[in-house]
Amino acid sequence: MPTGKIKKLVSDKGFGFIKPDSGPEVFFHHSSVANGEFDNLSEGQDVEFELGEADRKGGKGPRASSVKPA
Numbered sequence: 001m002p003t004g005k006i007k008k009l010v011s012d013k014g015f016g017f018i019k020p021d022s023g024p025e026v027f028f029h030h031s032s033v034a035n036g037e038f039d040n041l042s043e044g045q046d047v048e049f050e051l052g053e054a055d056r057k058g059g060k061g062p063r064a065s066s067v068k069p070a
């Protein structure tokens with residue numbers, strides 16, 4: 001499972017970006033956070049995630065799922 005750090009959180013809109021240990025940054029949505037713990041995440045926090053495809057609605061890059069603290 002890939003790991004990285006939360007680069008940016010936009011809490012009021014319910015999404016953020018992860019900087020993986022290797023590769024380009026990855027978008028994640030609050031619905032992608034394991035156990036619904038989006039509010040417990042913070043910028044700079046180490047996380048684990050699964051890497052998925054971009055959202056069909058015009059996403060531009062990879063998307064994280066099953067995001068959880070490392």
